Structure formats: C-alpha cells, structure tokens
Amino acid sequence: MNSPLEDRLREALVEAGATVDTGALKPLRAPERRRSRVDLRLVSAAVAVVLAGATTAVWLGVRGDEHVATLADPAGGQADTSELTIYLCSRSASGKAPSCQGQDVTLEQAKSIEAAAKEVPGVVSVTYFDRAAVLAGFRQDFAHNQQVLDAVTADDLRALFRLGLEPGTDPVKVKQALARLPGIEDIDLVPTAVSPPSGAQVSVFLCNDGSALPTCGAERAPDGEQVMKEGKGITTRQKDKVVALLGASKQVESFFFEDQKSAYENFKRVYDSNKALVAATRVEDMPESYRLRMRSELDDWSGLVKTLRHQRGVASVVVRRCMVESLALARYRVSLPKDDWCREGG
Known part of the structure; x- marks a missing residue:
C-alpha cells in the first residue's frame, strides 16, 4: 500500500x-516493512x-x-532542502498501519527512537514535535485556507521527529537503521517547505x-x-x-x-x-x-x-x-x- x-x-x-x-x-x-x-x-x-x-x-x-x-x-x-521525517504511531491518525497495531506511541518508545536516531551516522539533528506542535505548524501553513483548517483536528495528525542529515548522507540507510523500532508508523523523505512561485x-x-x-x-x-x-x-x-x-x-x-x-x-x-x-x-x-x-x-x-x-x-x-x-x-x-x-x- x-x-x-x-x-x-x-x-x-x-x-x-x-x-x-x-x-x-x-x-x-526497509527491512521487514513491506511497503x-x-x-x-x-x-x-x-x-x-x-x-x-x-x-x-x-x-x-x-x-x-x-x-x-x-x-x-x-x-x-524553490523547494527547500529535504529532511527525513519519522511519523510516530497514533491510534486516531495511523489507521490500520500494521506496525502500530492500533496503539499510540509510548513515551518510552519515543525516547528510544530519539536515542537511536542520534546514534545513526550522518544524522546531525533530531527534533521532536508533539501533536500540539504539529497542529500549530499545520494551522500556520494553512492559515490562508479555512476549508482545510476546518477539516483537520489534532486527532488527524501524528507526533513526529525530523532528522537533519549531513550533506551526502544516504537517507535510505538512515531509514533502514530505524525502521524496525516500535512506535514508528513510517519514515519518509519530504520537502521541509515549498515556497509558492511569485x-x-x-x-x-x-x-x-x-x-x-x-x-x-x-x-x-x-x-x-x-x-x-x-x-x-x-x-x-x-x-x-x-x-x-x-x-x-x-x-x-x-x-x-x-x-x-x-x-x-x-x-x-x-x-x-x-x-x-x-x-x-x-x-x-x-x-x-x-x-x-x-x-x-x-x-x-x-x-x-x-x-x-x-x-x-x-x-x-x-x-x-x-x-x-x-x-x-x-x-x-x-x-x-x-x-x-x-x-x-x-
């Protein structure tokens, strides 16, 4: 899927x-993640x-x-540089993701993920965003679109980590190093932001x-x-x-x-x-x-x-x-x- x-x-x-x-x-x-x-x-x-x-x-x-x-x-x-995003399990947002088994990420799992990410070669920063922070960012990004703001609540979003990578780091290897950790729904390379052309x-x-x-x-x-x-x-x-x-x-x-x-x-x-x-x-x-x-x-x-x-x-x-x-x-x-x-x- x-x-x-x-x-x-x-x-x-x-x-x-x-x-x-x-x-x-x-x-x-990623290993054992057939997606x-x-x-x-x-x-x-x-x-x-x-x-x-x-x-x-x-x-x-x-x-x-x-x-x-x-x-x-x-x-x-222009599209800004990309970063690796770790989406954490959310009972309300992750749906039927098999890796989450219908559960929210626990505090212990989040701490383990953070510690493991900091040890991966090429990762220079690890930043955690809880759902409140993600919602705040979402509302800022879509302040111009009231229809979207009305349709999305905190329950539709996931807490996440954003990993800054050293130039030349292979994001696939970073993803593979973390993919099997419990509490992770998925890991993706996504644009940090895309500025609309003038x-x-x-x-x-x-x-x-x-x-x-x-x-x-x-x-x-x-x-x-x-x-x-x-x-x-x-x-x-x-x-x-x-x-x-x-x-x-x-x-x-x-x-x-x-x-x-x-x-x-x-x-x-x-x-x-x-x-x-x-x-x-x-x-x-x-x-x-x-x-x-x-x-x-x-x-x-x-x-x-x-x-x-x-x-x-x-x-x-x-x-x-x-x-x-x-x-x-x-x-x-x-x-x-x-x-x-x-x-x-x-």
Missing part, C-alpha cells in the same frame, strides 16, 4: 509530464520539475517554425517522444506495468494551436515557452547544492512547457485549464498553487478531497 506522500509524488511526476515511467520504478523496502516507496531522489525531482522554471517573462513570440520568448529577470519558486501560476507541460503517458498516446498492458505503445511528442502544428489558444485568452496576462535545455539549466540552478540529484538527471528528462501568468482580476481559470488539458500534444496542465498545497498536506500525512484544498483559480 502506497503512502499518501508516494501517491502525491507519483501524481506530481505524471502531472509534470516528465519522461520517468513511474510504474516501472523499483520500490525501496513500497518511490525512489527518494524523485521526491526533489517531482517538486523541481514543476517549480524550478523561470517565472518572469515578456510576451511569447513566434519566429519561423520556432517558438521563442524573451525572459526578464528569471526567478522561480510569477507563473500555470504550467502547460508538452508531450515528449517516447512518453509513457496516456495523454500523449501511450498504451499500457492491462496490468498497467508494461508500456505497449510509446507516446509521441508534440508537433509544431499542435504547438501553434496551443499558442493561439493562450494568445486569445483574456485570462492569460503573459506566457513564455521553456525548452528542455532551459528547463535543465533552471533545474541545475535551483538544485546546485544537490550534486547527486543533478548528476542523475539529464536534459532529455526535462519536459518542454508553456509558463502562464494569469490576470488577477479574472480568478476562475478552471475553464481554460480544462480546455488546455484536452489539447493534442499536451501532457498535463499544473496549477502551481495546487502542487504546493498538495506537498504541504503530504508533509503532515493528511488526506482530503482535492476540492477541499485546490481551486484552479486565482
């Missing part, structure tokens, strides 16, 4: 139109593909067969050749694992139609085109300190996209977003604020209907 974080990260990768076949990812397994996990380096990649792009631009133009844009002061929303609010990701996404024409076997037919990349004619649609929309203030090379350079700029992630990512892993800045006075974008999603050659359309909200919820292991936290408007 996938964790809420893994589910959201897989959605993020698919929504970003990345060329990663998430169905073929090898699960990471699959997405490759931990993709935690950052899922955020980065969506948030790393430059977000300030002037109007996009067309030169011959090429779509070009002049960027002004490129700067994007520029483009909507990203239109385009299909790549060889895509495994059904929206790009890919077909999978009935088991959903094997790609029987690869998708096709967007054509120049299809790009022209998308550009015409964006240019005619009264809701779009400005937009620009980001090719794979530009996306990769922005990715490297944002994640310069994460050498392993940059080294594992290639230019061709980056999707092309159109980045949209919307008019603030026209705050319902749902119609335009829906129309864009149905355009041929479009892999996905991502409203950045919804991505930020989704990752913030994942930090707390809170699962709510999408309509409660994501409105595809201004």
